[in-house]
Amino acid sequence: MLCIVLQITCGDAEISRPDSTRVSISVPRCNKPDECLFMKIAVLSDIHANLEALRACLAHAEGEGAGMHAFLGDLVGYGADPVACLGLLADHAVKGALLVRGNHDEAALGGLCEDMNPVARAKAAWPCFILSLRSEAANPAC
Numbered sequence: 001m002l003c004i005v006l007q008i009t010c011g012d013a014e015i016s017r018p019d020s021t022r023v024s025i026s027v028p029r030c031n032k033p034d035e036c037l038f039m040k041i042a043v044l045s046d047i048h049a050n051l052e053a054l055r056a057c058l059a060h061a062e063g064e065g066a067g068m069h070a071f072l073g074d075l076v077g078y079g080a081d082p083v084a085c086l087g088l089l090a091d092h093a094v095k096g097a098l099l100v101r102g103n104h105d106e107a108a109l110g111g112l113c114e115d116m117n118p119v120a121r122a123k124a125a126w127p128c129f130i131l132s133l134r135s136e137a138a139n140p141a142c
Contacts, residue, residue, distance in 0.1 A: 002045045002072075003057035005064040007038075040065050045072035047089075048104065049079030054088060069095075073102025078123050082108070 042061030047054050061069065069092050076082040093099050107113040107124030116124070 001047055001050060001053045001057065002043070003053075003060060004043050005061050005066050006041045006043060007064075040067055042066035042069045043072065044069070046074045046077075046102075047071065047079070047085060048074055048077035049082040049085045051079065051081035051084050051088075054085055058088075069097040071097060071099045073100045074104040075099065075102065076108045076124070077104035077120070 042057070042064070044054070044057050044061075058069075071089055071092070075085060075089055079085070089097070089099060101109075103113050103116055104120065104124055107116060107121055108128045110128065113121060113124070
């Protein structure tokens, strides 16, 4: 799972990782320093329904003061907690987080994903089954 917090200002960007590694990047400075923007964005990808890792990365992002979140695909997949992870991600989406569908997510929704390896494709069927059970329990008439 990838978990970084980007701190972006007018003249510099800093990347913070959970292992406390920080990388600074210089970007062109704006002409009016009093109008410079400042934002911290948490970028997470390849969650694969790993609830413990997701919670740890969200705690790191909160500790770093991230004001925005971007979840870059493969939200479900190999992990044991697709329902809990998707619930947590839905809470962030309501607050304006960006969620991108990855190939594992597409496969869990029934997409063909012909370029996925067979093991990954088979693993994608499990979250689809669990999510369908959850949906039937919530809406028995469906």
